Amino acid sequence: MTATPSPLPVPPRLATPTGPRGADQPWWNTQLGSAMPFSRYERSGTRLPHLLTDRTWPSKSLARAPLWASVDLRDGNQALRDPMDIRRKKAMFDLLVRMGFKDIEVGYPSASHADFSFVRTLIEQDLVPDDVTMSVFTPARPELIDRTFEAIDGADRAVVHLCHATACLWREVVFAMTAGEVEEMAVRAARHVARCADATKGTRLRFQYSPETFNVTEPEFVLRLSNTVAALWDASPDRPVTLNLPTTVETDSPNVFADQVEWMHRNLDNRRSVILSVHPHNDRGTAVASAELAIMAGAERIEGTLFGNGERTGNVCLATLALNLFSQGVDPQLDFSDIDGIRRTVEFANQLPVPPRHPYVGDLVHTAFSGTHQDAIAKGLAAIGRRAAEAGTPAATVPWNVPYLPIDPKDVGRTYESVVRVNSQSGKGGVAHVLNTAYGLDLPRAMRVELGRRVQRAADHGGGELTSRALHALFAEEYLEFDRPRLVLKEFRTTPGAVGVTLDALVVLANGEERRLTAGGADAATAFAAALTGIGITVQRPELTEHPLPDTVGTRFAAYARVTVDGTVYHGVGIADDAERARLTAVASAVNRAHG
Numbered sequence: 001m002t003a004t005p006s007p008l009p010v011p012p013r014l015a016t017p018t019g020p021r022g023a024d025q026p027w028w029n030t031q032l033g034s035a036m037p038f039s040r041y042e043r044s045g046t047r048l049p050h051l052l053t054d055r056t057w058p059s060k061s062l063a064r065a066p067l068w069a070s071v072d073l074r075d076g077n078q079a080l081r082d083p084m085d086i087r088r089k090k091a092m093f094d095l096l097v098r099m100g101f102k103d104i105e106v107g108y109p110s111a112s113h114a115d116f117s118f119v120r121t122l123i124e125q126d127l128v129p130d131d132v133t134m135s136v137f138t139p140a141r142p143e144l145i146d147r148t149f150e151a152i153d154g155a156d157r158a159v160v161h162l163c164h165a166t167a168c169l170w171r172e173v174v175f176a177m178t179a180g181e182v183e184e185m186a187v188r189a190a191r192h193v194a195r196c197a198d199a200t201k202g203t204r205l206r207f208q209y210s211p212e213t214f215n216v217t218e219p220e221f222v223l224r225l226s227n228t229v230a231a232l233w234d235a236s237p238d239r240p241v242t243l244n245l246p247t248t249v250e251t252d253s254p255n256v257f258a259d260q261v262e263w264m265h266r267n268l269d270n271r272r273s274v275i276l277s278v279h280p281h282n283d284r285g286t287a288v289a290s291a292e293l294a295i296m297a298g299a300e301r302i303e304g305t306l307f308g309n310g311e312r313t314g315n316v317c318l319a320t321l322a323l324n325l326f327s328q329g330v331d332p333q334l335d336f337s338d339i340d341g342i343r344r345t346v347e348f349a350n351q352l353p354v355p356p357r358h359p360y361v362g363d364l365v366h367t368a369f370s371g372t373h374q375d376a377i378a379k380g381l382a383a384i385g386r387r388a389a390e391a392g393t394p395a396a397t398v399p400w401n402v403p404y405l406p407i408d409p410k411d412v413g414r415t416y417e418s419v420v421r422v423n424s425q426s427g428k429g430g431v432a433h434v435l436n437t438a439y440g441l442d443l444p445r446a447m448r449v450e451l452g453r454r455v456q457r458a459a460d461h462g463g464g465e466l467t468s469r470a471l472h473a474l475f476a477e478e479y480l481e482f483d484r485p486r487l488v489l490k491e492f493r494t495t496p497g498a499v500g501v502t503l504d505a506l507v508v509l510a511n512g513e514e515r516r517l518t519a520g521g522a523d524a525a526t527a528f529a530a531a532l533t534g535i536g537i538t539v540q541r542p543e544l545t546e547h548p549l550p551d552t553v554g555t556r557f558a559a560y561a562r563v564t565v566d567g568t569v570y571h572g573v574g575i576a577d578d579a580e581r582a583r584l585t586a587v588a589s590a591v592n593r594a595h596g
């Protein structure tokens with residue numbers, strides 16, 4: 001029988017305190033109004049009307065990758081303290097090509113000699129692969145448009161990208177123009193571009209138009225401009241014009257942008273002759289969400305940069321967008337299999353660090369310090385290993401489902417070693433995981449608890465992170481190395497009997513004396529325990545597990561003993577070249593710990 005879900009509880013309405021605590025404010029909400037001058041800023045929704053009541057984007061999902069366009073070499077570059085020189089530009093360009101970008105804005109050639117000569121280098125040295133199209137940015141000024149066409153002379157293919165401000169504030173403050181004058185400027189510039197294109201021989205050209213800043217421009221105005229410019233450029237399905245809608249400065253929540261994009265998508269003339277593109281900036285920290293909703297709303301192309309470099313808070317991060325798709329089972333159509341290599345090149349080109357918490361690539365994004373997360377991750381990885389073994393397939397092909405890890409770090413070229421790092425927030429699971437991944441030690445549960453406590457004390461004391469080496473040192477101090485061991489197993493021999501074995505062992509005592517011990521038992525460890533009574537040590541019920549150590553030269557074994565010495569349970573560890581010696585050494589380790 002299927003249980004009927006009970007209705008969801010209705011959340012209590014949050015009172016909105018606007019000043020001193022009001023009588024209608026519930027006891028659990030003690031927030032008061034702040035002294036921040038918020039009334040200087042326009043209220044959301046007052047700038048532009050909500051465009052749609054019948055929006056369709058909320059019920060869409062992302063089923064395939066959009067057309068990716070990198071603007072690292074233009075928008076990214078113009079935001080750098082030290083713009084890229086040719087070497088850095090070349091490194092970035094080569095990286096973008098290797099990753100699979102087909103649409104790369106290579107610069108703003110009329111802006112600087114460096115940008116112009118980079119474009120010339122690409123053309124003269126034939127560095128643009130056949131399946132990649134470069135685009136070049138130009139403002140709506142005739143002399144700069146001319147210079148742009150000069151830069152692309154001799155190119156096989158190119159996109160000329162025309163951009164000018166359209167938003168009211170820019171019209172008034174930057175251009176001191178009316179809307180009509182801006183429209184005339186757009187028409188003049190688009191015609192100028194078309195004339196230059198007609199005069200250009202041997203280059204397959206396409207055009208792109210960006211009304212800046214789209215999100216705060218009156219929709220009817222931006223639609224009219226876009227239709228006019230596309231028509232002037234003879235947009236057709238064979239040679240579509242890219243209409244790029246920038247949130248040059250991000251001002252509203254992503255749902256507002258999605259409505260704006262869907263409205264354009266529905267109302268553009270000759271929709272099939274237009275590639276609808278978006279160019280989100282990240283001023284509100286929601287560029288990724290804006291881009292994703294824009295695709296649901298009808299956009300086909302996204303402009304952004306790797307790891308989000310760009311003006312102010314940056315452009316939308318293409319790595320995040322692509323890997324968001326990847327993590328949803330959609331082919332990102334970009335290769336992020338060596339994300340750290342990509343990051344190194346991007347950091348070299350931009351001379352800016354990628355923050356440790358940046359999605360997918362930051363140093364810490366696949367790392368858990370907290371005990372409960374570590375425990376869950378270790379269990380999740382073990383489950384993947386089991387499923388792979390059961391299916392007889394490599395773990396890398398088993399469907400990924402590990403708590404707290406949205407993707408398999410190995411898919412982006414990371415290892416599992418950094419997934420779990422230990423400090424005072426960590427627990428036994430994390431410690432065991434690190435010892436396992438770094439040293440191949442697979443501690444039994446009771447020992448994990450015991451060692452976990454020891455590590456916790458050390459971490460509390462030291463305050464910082466404990467590396468795998470430090471953890472191993474604590475492990476060795478606890479189980480392998482003893483200042484004055486009660487006994488050391490020097491040599492031994494077992495002789496099989498009718499039932500069980502007889503053990504002859506030579507042990508060295510704390511005072512340096514060597515003693516030969518002999519006893520029988522069901523197995524060597526039981527016989528050893530029995531033999532220890534000869535030197536006054538009562539050891540009962542030795543329980544042992546062992547495993548070979550991976551990646552060692554020759555085979556070595558780790559054995560773990562749980563024994564009762566004088567009525568108390570102790571654990572010990574033995575590591576040796578053969579399994580039997582490892583087991584007996586583990587019993588000796590437990591005895592030494594009992595007498596430590």
Ligand SMILES: CC(=O)SCCNC(=O)CCNC(=O)[C@H](O)C(C)(C)COP(=O)(O)OP(=O)(O)OC[C@H]1O[C@@H](n2cnc3c(N)ncnc32)[C@H](O)[C@@H]1OP(=O)(O)O
Nearest residue numbers: 075078108110111112139140141163164165174175212248
């Ligand atoms: C939204 C974007 O990201 S657009 C790209 C922005 N990128 C850059 O600015 C980087 C490169 N820029 C530059 O090298 C220079 O600013 C240049 C080459 C564009 C122009 O330099 P200058 O002629 O010295 O002008 P300056 O930068 O002082 O001012 C810009 C002028 O262009 C006008 N302008 C700005 N954008 C545009 C545009 N897209 N189309 C037409 N005119 C524009 C401004 O109104 C201003 O005009 P004014 O001098 O009549 O007041």
Ligand SMILES: CC(C)C(=O)C(=O)O
Nearest residue numbers: 163210212246248279
């Ligand atoms: C040129 C345009 C697309 C731009 O960079 C912006 O508006 O941010």
